[in-house]
Amino acid sequence: MxxxxxxxxxxxxxxxxxxxxxxxxxxxxxxxxxxxxxxxxxxxxxxxxxxxxxxxxxxxxxxxxxxxxxxxxxxxxxxxxxxxxxxxxxxxxxxxxxxxxxxxxxxxxxxxxxxxxxEQYKRKEEAFALLQARLHDGNRPVILALKNELYRHADYRKRFFSVDIYEAVFEGVQSKEQFSVWLERHRGLTYSF
Missing domain, CATH: 3.30.460.10 (Beta Polymerase, domain 2)
Known part of the structure; x- marks a missing residue:
């Protein structure tokens, strides 16, 4: 599938x-x-x-x-x-x-x-709208592929999150290996996916 x-x-x-x-x-x-x-x-x-x-x-x-x-x-x-x-x-x-x-x-x-x-929801909605505006047909398949490859990782949703994948793809990341480099550079987390 x-x-x-x-x-x-x-x-x-x-x-x-x-x-x-x-x-x-x-x-x-x-x-x-x-x-x-x-x-x-x-x-x-x-x-x-x-x-x-x-x-x-x-x-x-x-x-x-x-x-x-x-x-x-x-x-x-x-x-x-x-x-x-x-x-x-x-x-x-x-x-x-x-x-x-x-x-x-x-x-x-x-x-x-x-x-x-x-008031709190309004702030969340504004941040969400900014994220949504950055999605398009070109980056959506990359995000889905990375999420599918990584969501079973023990640290996913504990130390790194979906939003990290989104941000990384928005910056040009296309693979797990590139995401590993992105996480180390932006979050100080070292993984070999």
Whole structure:
């Protein structure tokens, strides 16, 4: 299966999760749900869905009600909760988080939901729009190929991320070997892919 075909198949499954399984409707009862990440960029290589719930509510009681609603939609095997409202982890959004793990359509899915306020979401949306504007038919296949080759690496999503791949390709990187050089130069990380 080609990188493009795989991306389309995973995105179709994501559409079914959002609509047929009722995730968007369930979340809409608690705020404004927005799907971002690789789904919105049309660059899906694994079954991971990144969502924001835009709300001004800072309490946790409603967020546990949302967790119950998510659970009823997806019948997950595991859900993890995180409270980053005080912004203790600088690299994470300031808000509440559900990490949901479910088997859907015979496949393991991870769905990340961050509840954040509108001001924070506005900044994220602006950054996302800048990233989206740099994508085109010439660099999209390179990004998909690199993501497909690297997403099983033990440090992917721990020490280096999709955004690193995007930035590297925007700067002309075309292969894993070139990406390895880019990571060392820009992030101080040494890998031999």
């Amino acid at each position: 080609s990188d493009r075909t795989l991306s389309e198949a995973i995105r179709h499954e994501a559409d079914r999760i959002l609509n047929e399984h009722g995730l968007m409707a369930a979340m809409a009862a608690y705020g404004q749900p927005v799907v971002q990440g690789s789904y919105a960029l049309d660059l899906m290589t694994w079954r991971d869905l990144d969502m924001y719930l835009v709300t001004e509510d800072r309490s946790t009681s409603w967020f546990f009600e949302l967790g119950k609603a998510i659970s009823e939609c997806l019948q997950p095997s595991k859900m993890s909760y995180r409270n980053e409202s005080n912004g203790e982890s600088a690299h994470l959004p300031k808000g509440l988080y559900w990490g949901t793990y479910a088997k859907l359509f015979g496949q393991a899915w991870k769905i990340d939901v961050w509840a954040i306020d509108s």
